[in-house]
Amino acid sequence: MSSKSSNQTSSQSSETPHSSCPxxxxxxxxxxxxxxxxxxxxxxxxxxxxxxxxxxxxxxxxxxxxxxxxxxxxxxxxxxxxxxxxxxxxxxxxxxxxxxxxSNSYPLAADLQQLMCQVDSLSAEELTALIEDLKSKKEQREKTEKREDQFLLFEFLQQAISKKESTVKRLEEELQVLLQSRNYLESESPLLQEWKDNWLEEHMHNSSSLHMNRRQRIMEHFDYLEDRFYSLHSQERKSSDSETSCIGAVLDTFREDLYKFSKYSGLHCKAILKHAEIPNISNIISSIEFDRDSEYIATAGVTKRIRIFEFGSILESVLDTHYPVKEMVSSTKLSCLSWNSYIHNHLLSSDYEGVVTLWDAITGQTLNEFEEHEKRIWCVDFSKVEPTRFASASDDGKVKIWSSLQLNSVATIENRANVCCVQFHPTMEHLISFGSADHQVYMYDLRQTKQALQVLRGHRKAVSYIQFLNGFHLVSASTDNTLKLWNVSQSSVVQRSFQGHRNEKNFVGLSTNEEYIACGSENNAVYVYYKEISIPMLLYR
The missing domain is CATH 3.30.40.10 (Zinc/RING finger domain, C3HC4 (zinc finger))
Known part of the structure; x- marks a missing residue:
């Protein structure tokens, strides 16, 4: 009977810890x-x-x-x-x-409590034997721990020595590159040799204030620029025939980088465009676009209105409020605008209902409406090569290619997630790229839309904007606080990441030319990056 009772108790005890398992x-x-x-x-x-x-x-x-x-x-x-x-x-x-x-905090205490319960049942003789055994084990354990500690210390020292030796080797190599570069520069410019002993005094005495401002900016970002110099040398060495030609090429490129990074001292506000409404959340502007010749600027947003302003008048105006030269009314909230690069009066808009509208910006009339998307359209873009072709990107996971000459789309690219932005290649009419909520940038050949030509992976959150700098380089913006530069002609690997602005939730804007990248930030600032340097070169708040 007692045995059966004991088994039942043991069974119940073993089941108790699992009572919370479901x-x-x-x-x-x-x-x-x-x-x-x-x-x-x-x-x-x-x-x-x-x-x-x-x-x-x-x-x-x-x-x-x-x-x-x-x-x-x-x-x-x-x-x-x-x-x-x-x-x-x-x-x-x-x-x-x-x-x-x-749970890791309590097992030792529980084990000791169990051990003490067992010790209470031992005799004095058994306790003496147990104590002697524990002393022996303690001595053995102390020897083992000491030996293990010595091994750990030795391994630490070996690793530290190895790291320092690698650092010394790298520093020696970098120093050699710097000395060779300085010698090369001195041979190219005899004046530097004359100033060799008092070059700083001569430099300070003969430099303009603009030059001194540029020098200050370079000194402020010295570490980043130094990394850029060594990176250039490492890249150039792989393709150069000799060290001399390598150094010459590196110095030419780096001189240009220094100039372009430091040539501008700051951003200055030329004008503030103010609408007639009282600013509030219902007046949010979602899109601002210049026309082909930068004569007009169009705005659109949740007010369901497209307003076109004369850019020159905004710059010259002394009034606090600006009035548009043309205003078009939409039936729903607007998300994006795109001017045609060839047909001056053609302006596209996209809206929250999934409709693309083609407007005549001169008369303000609707020319056509294109209705195939099932959800909100985030972006619309006119091709810069084929003036009748445009693309739209939507929350329905589709990119649609259209012709302004017909109402039905001419092609559809299916994506597995929401599509946030789209842009045609600036010189090749059959190439298009778009950014997605799945953190990736895709490039497609419109002659074969079943499979992506390239998939650019590197962002950790949704890709909100993409812009081509030129025919080879693409910039993407994401709500992971980064911009990324890609060379789409070479590989799918990130060429450079830009950090400094803050962007975790909203679409804050992106604008580029061939050398510079500008974006908004959630700290109410505008940041400008030079394409070859990862840190901001200018900031306007």
Whole structure:
């Protein structure tokens, strides 16, 4: 009887710790991928409301066209990011980490308590033997720990020596490059040799105030510019025939970088465009666009109005409020504008209802409306090569290519997530690029839209803007606080990341020319970057 009772007690005791398992198990199931059975990573949801890791479902759909959970028809274009589950995963991981941290604090105390309960039943002779055994084990443990500590210390010293030796070697190589570069420059400019002993005094005496301002800017960002110099040398050395030709090429390029980075001393406000309305949230401007010749500037936003202003009049005006030369009214909120580079009076708008409208900016009349998108359109763009072609990007995960000569789209690119921005290549009419909420930038050849020509990966959040600097370089902006520069003619690897502005939630704007990149920031400032340097060169607040 006693034996049976003891077994029952033991069975009950072993089950007690699992009394809370159902709730824990349910939470684990909610954040578990049904394919890999691990915690979801970069989760995407199907139309049938099943959620998987993006990598898992992508591999599955390479060979099948059905949902792994229910068997319904499924292809990549039907998947959408599941941001809610991503947040739930973060919370689950945090709770699990805290629980693990708490549980690690108590096991030793519990073990000691159990041990003392067992010791209470020992005799004096057994206790003496136990103490002697523990002393022996303690001595052995102390020797082992001392030996292990010595190994750890030795390993630390070895690693530190190795790192310092690598640093010394790198510094010696960099010093050699700097000395060779200085010698090369002196040979190119005899005047520098004459000033060699008192070059700083001569430099300060003969320099203009503009030059001194540029010098100050260079000194302020010396570390970043130094990294740029060594990076240039490393790149050039791979392709140069000799060290002399390498140094010459590096100095020519770096001299140009110094000039372009330091040539401007600041940003100055030329004018402030003020609408007649009282500023509030309902008057948010979503898009500002110059026309082809920078004679007119058009604005649009949640007021459901497109206003066209004469740019020269804004610069010359002394009035606090500006009035448009033309105003067009839309039936819904507007998200984006795009002027035609050839047909001066053609202006495109996109709206929250998924409609693209072609306007005559001179008469203010609607020329055509293009209605195929199912959700809000974020961006619209006229081709700079083919004047009748334009593209639109929408929350329905589609990029549509249109011709102003017909109402139906001429091509559709299906994407697996919301599309936030789109732009045609500046010189090749068949190339188009767009940024997506799945953190990636895609480039397509319109002659073959089934598969992307390039996928540019590197952002950690949605890509809000893209702009071509030229035919080879593309800049992307994201709500991960970065801009990224890509050389689309060479590879899919990020060429440079720009950081300094703040952008975590909103679409803050992006503007470029061939050398400089400007963007807004959530600290109410405008930042300007030079394309070859990762830090801001100018800031306006």
């Amino acid at each position: 709730a824990s198990s349910t939470e684990e199931k909610l954040v578990e991928c049904p394919i890999c059975f691990t915690t979801l990573k970069d989760s995407f949801v199907t139309p049938c409301q099943h959620t998987f890791c993006y990598e898992c479902i992508s591999k599955h759909l390479e060979t099948k066209s059905s949902c792994p959970s229910c068997g319904r028809y499924l292809v990549m274009s039907l998947l959408k990011p599941n941001y809610e589950v991503d947040e739930a995963v973060k919370l689950y991981e945090e709770r699990k980490r805290k629980k693990r941290s708490r």
